[in-house]
Amino acid sequence: MPVLTRLIPSPVVVDIRPGALDDLASVLSDQRISHSGKLAVAVSGGSGAKLRERIAPALPGATWYEVGGGTLDDAIRLAGAIKAGHYDAVVGLGGGKIIDCAKFAAARVGLPLVAVPTNLAHDGLCSPVATLDNDAGRGSYGVPNPIAVVIDLDVIREAPVRFVRAGIGDAVSNISAIADWELANRVNGEKIDGLAAAMARQAGEAVLRHPGGIGDNGFLQVLAEALVLSGIAMSVSGDSRPSSGACHEINHAFDLLFPKRAASHGEQCGLGAAFAMYLRGAHEESAYMAEVLHRHGLPVLPEEIGFTVDEFVQVVEFAPQTRPGRYTILEHLDLKTNQIKDIYTDYAKAIGS
Numbered sequence: 001m002p003v004l005t006r007l008i009p010s011p012v013v014v015d016i017r018p019g020a021l022d023d024l025a026s027v028l029s030d031q032r033i034s035h036s037g038k039l040a041v042a043v044s045g046g047s048g049a050k051l052r053e054r055i056a057p058a059l060p061g062a063t064w065y066e067v068g069g070g071t072l073d074d075a076i077r078l079a080g081a082i083k084a085g086h087y088d089a090v091v092g093l094g095g096g097k098i099i100d101c102a103k104f105a106a107a108r109v110g111l112p113l114v115a116v117p118t119n120l121a122h123d124g125l126c127s128p129v130a131t132l133d134n135d136a137g138r139g140s141y142g143v144p145n146p147i148a149v150v151i152d153l154d155v156i157r158e159a160p161v162r163f164v165r166a167g168i169g170d171a172v173s174n175i176s177a178i179a180d181w182e183l184a185n186r187v188n189g190e191k192i193d194g195l196a197a198a199m200a201r202q203a204g205e206a207v208l209r210h211p212g213g214i215g216d217n218g219f220l221q222v223l224a225e226a227l228v229l230s231g232i233a234m235s236v237s238g239d240s241r242p243s244s245g246a247c248h249e250i251n252h253a254f255d256l257l258f259p260k261r262a263a264s265h266g267e268q269c270g271l272g273a274a275f276a277m278y279l280r281g282a283h284e285e286s287a288y289m290a291e292v293l294h295r296h297g298l299p300v301l302p303e304e305i306g307f308t309v310d311e312f313v314q315v316v317e318f319a320p321q322t323r324p325g326r327y328t329i330l331e332h333l334d335l336k337t338n339q340i341k342d343i344y345t346d347y348a349k350a351i352g353s
Helices: 020-030 047-058 072-083 096-109 153-158 161-188 194-209 217-237 246-257 265-279 283-295 309-322 329-333 337-352
Strands: 013-017 039-043 062-066 089-094 113-117 129-134 137-142 148-152
Touching: 013 020, 013 217, 020 047, 020 113, 020 148, 020 153, 039 047, 039 096, 047 062, 047 089, 047 153, 062 072, 072 096, 072 129, 089 096, 096 113, 096 129, 148 153, 148 217, 153 217, 161 194, 161 217, 161 246, 161 265, 161 283, 161 329, 194 217, 194 283, 246 265, 246 309, 246 329, 265 283, 265 329, 265 337, 283 337, 309 329, 309 337
Parallel strands: 013 148, 039 062, 039 089, 089 113, 113 148
Antiparallel strands: 129 137
């Protein structure tokens, strides 16, 4: 009987620990990612530029490229600049926008990417997607997974705490996303990738159940690992299904309806997940999720991020339009304005009790 297996696209290096950045050069050399040391390093003018002074002496063969922002044009310019060199790999050093630009540029010129995030704001640091602003708003572009992910927890601690909170919301929302995937399977027969679902669910549960806080290295380690696993889960399934359900539809609706007032991706996803769990009748799970999110300083009510109840109702009603073809609890219930308002009233009472 033949042994059937599948190849899973995943990084060859995942180095998550305090001080990891100091060993970046040796890790890349030891793993034969860049034995010659010829690297194109994309950095921002903020956190990445500060770290450049620290690690540049250890990367004498690197060429540094400052990226202005997170637009498609920025990524195309970066790719054009890198193409002229003869590099072993591209390193994205900075926040999510820089890493997404570096992902796109590396894919465009056919080089592997090393992701070195300076914050844990979302699960895009190891996902096969680059999210970039374009003339139509914002687009998602398929790219290969990073060949290596290096996360220095000392660097993460120096980032504004709101970035860690956002990452918590994004990781925890996996639980709601998997519940939506299972719903789509029961109702529409949509196929579930069991491995991808297991990875994403356990990543979310690990963060949700961890007793530590954002100041603890142990908790930051679990959060970073969860975000990496979420990204790999998306590669396994071939789309964002393991980490994106009603929670992300609500997030996208906030962004589209109120682009100048929207909160962070992770804050909106966490709020969306807690509400979506309540919608599906998982009231105890919703209350526990809201309790944990609050403990970490995340919002669970729209008022906490500056939106009225009526605005939130508008967001929830519009949310299914953000992902045509994706079946979640929102599409399943097909709620009208007054129904959403009534359920929200019950939700607010339940998590406040």
